[in-house]
Amino acid sequence: MRIRGQGVSWKEVAIHGGILTFLLITVFPIFWMLISSIKPPGIVFATPPVWIFKPTLENYIQALGYGPRGWGTGMSHFFWNSLVIATVVTVSNLIIGALAGYGMARYKVGGETLPLAFLLGKMLPPTVLILPFFLIIKKLGLGDSQLGLVLAYTALNLPFCVWMARGFFLDLPREIEEAAMIDGCSRLQSLIRVVAPLALPGLIAIGILVYVFCWNEFMFAMILTSLKARTLPVAASLFITDEAILWGPMTATGVIIMSVPILLTLVAQRYIIAGLSAGALKG
């Protein structure tokens, strides 16, 4: 047992030490990538590792396209693609998903069956959709287009959005809405002015998770795009092949890509935690 106010117990020290060590090992790869990305290119892969050095942005400059082996305008173009696709999918999925979730929570549309169908869709592994999507996108002439990826990501995320939104709306008391309607709001007005603000934390949680999914997604992006609509992860994966030479710029690229989801996690961890646990434990 812990002895309060009488110094530290060894048991507490051991537990904290053990768990913090495990945590340090867990975040070490992230830390190592950051450190390596600001090393001067010559010592990035030195063995034994160089721990003391003058930090430099040279790798970033090279990765961003200003150095001799840079990516040219590619990087900013791929960045733009990632940004547009993730934003469009997040906004449209939130609107469509929240509306459907609301309908199913409030009016029991589709009874028990419809929510179940969305839950099943949420658990579908994306892998089984890759071939038909490849063929359909080809048929529609949407190969290598932002729209093609937007359609794919919408399909992959919508069941999750609907299911989560339904859960959040089920938790809101019905009376608030009825009061708004007695005060003269129409259904749509009460939904937008009263219900949506109350459901906002939940919607933010869903939105962040969808955004990060789109930002991180690799398989569909690789198969459905070639150059014009290529996203950052695909661009980085092509970069990875020349292993011997480019470790420096590669780690810089890795840092640039992961900075978005990592910063979102640090800033909005409350929402992410709420979203992840609600998404899994609400049956």
Added chain:
Amino acid sequence: MSIQNIFTQLSISAVQAQARRNGRNKDRFFPWLTVAPAMAIILSLMLYPLIYNLLVSFKYLTLINFRRGGRFIGLSNYIDLFRDSSFYNSLGVSFVYVVLTVTLQLVLALIIALFVYRDRPWLRKVTTLGLLLPRMMTPVSAALVWRFMLNYETGIINYLLSLLNIPRLSFLTDPFLAILSLTVIGVWQHIGFDFLLLVTGLMAMPNEILEAAQVDGANWWERLRYVILPVLKPVMVVVILFGVINSFQVFDIVYMTTGGGPAGATQVLGIYLYRKLFLASQFGPSAAISVVLLFISLLISVSLIRVLRREEL
């Protein structure tokens, strides 16, 4: 009552009835309007592709006869698939990978969760954040840094081993070590999610039952074995099934680190499907694999849903 009054009365009630009917119509249509867009998207972008995929799996379809819709060849894509030894290899690799990652991450997450859930809120918060970072991190970045660290010549892990006088290991090119390396990366990615669910489950557990067990003289192990684990069982089942779903669909990390090699030792089903899709000139076989994958994952999802329903989490 004058005739005029009666008419006024009638027209008023007619208007009211009309209004009520409108209201009822609205009641009937508005709810369906809310779900219509979502249903349209799911039908056209999920159900239709799945049905289309099922059709393709019975076809001989190449890029050349693609416009004309291909030719039906019955079950031969499936027959070929079930005769392909590398399909069974991939099934086995996926199975081993799923069992290893799911077990390891459950056990580790549970141990950590048991230490932090009750008396150490600070440690709990730090742990949740730290363990979730790998899950949110872009998998391509993660694969990149792991390749960097596991590199035979220059990787820091082999350097650390050399400090302990252990010879260099070829983490990604030795068949046995490659699947273990992927397991470590997979556990690293998903342990935070397991931890989060388990901690949530533990914190929802009423304190009284633990105190009662303590009063009854149950020691640490007995409390775990007879009180905590039974209460936590439904959450653990959810954690396991989500873990299976996640690990079963692994693709990007494998593609970016070992690429399925060496000699198919890490060729999970996702990689197998990808190989078939791009190395073969026809689509039927890949469609057949997709159907089999769909079938397996439906089995897993349905059992997960049944657990969720039964336990009312």
